[in-house]
Amino acid sequence: MVRLNEIRTGEVAITPPEGRDAGLTYIGRIRTPWTDRLACPRQGRADGPSCRIEVFEPWIAALDGLGEFARIEVLYWLDASRRDLVRQSPANDGTTRGTFALRSPVRPNPIGTSIVTLIAIEGGILTVRGLDCLDGTPLLDLKPDRSLFTPIAPPQLGDYETGA
Numbered sequence: 381m382v383r384l385n386e387i388r389t390g391e392v393a394i395t396p397p398e399g400r401d402a403g404l405t406y407i408g409r410i411r412t413p414w415t416d417r418l419a420c421p422r423q424g425r426a427d428g429p430s431c432r433i434e435v436f437e438p439w440i441a442a443l444d445g446l447g448e449f450a451r452i453e454v455l456y457w458l459d460a461s462r463r464d465l466v467r468q469s470p471a472n473d474g475t476t477r478g479t480f481a482l483r484s485p486v487r488p489n490p491i492g493t494s495i496v497t498l499i500a501i502e503g504g505i506l507t508v509r510g511l512d513c514l515d516g517t518p519l520l521d522l523k524p525d526r527s528l529f530t531p532i533a534p535p536q537l538g539d540y541e542t543g544a
């Protein structure tokens with residue numbers, strides 16, 4: 381079950397520390413068919429509906445070259461999430477796990493990521509398939525899927541030596 385704001389049996393909430401330091405910039409907004417968390421898929425699917433990512437100015441120039449990738453990684457801010465649970469019960473059955481052992485949207489910094497299929501880019505609008513977020517979710521970043529990405533410089537002998 382998808383949570384709204386309840387605390388379930390065995391779950392542990394904390395009072396988050398004061399002060400937040402990451403000055404995140406919303407670079408766009410994601411348009412999906414889902415307006416209700418209960419209806420939203422838990423993970424995106426390759427055969428899910430096509431969704432629209434609207435990139436704001438002045439970031440549209442940063443899309444140059446992204447169209448060469450068939451799959452891209454989308455990072456977004458799950459803005460309707462609570463942020464104070466350290467143990468959670470996704471199944472609401474009394475069994476709990478630590479937040480960092482889950483892909484739940486409830487986390488101290490509610491960043492969601494999905495690998496999506498890129499269908500088209502026109503100006504600042506991307507059409508993609510494979511998302512799982514609510515309509516209007518703020519966009520944080522876009523990157524080529526790491527499995528398709530060839531680093532600019534090939535690895536050199538010694539790159540991975542630790543010196544230990």
Ligand code: SAM
Nearest residue numbers: 417420421422458459460461485492493513514
């Ligand atoms: N694929 C991402 C990941 O693994 O990082 C997100 C997975 S999370 C389980 C997806 C769920 O987050 C959706 O089913 C929905 O219940 C919830 N959700 C989607 N958009 C949200 C938003 N803007 N704010 C809060 N919760 C959201």
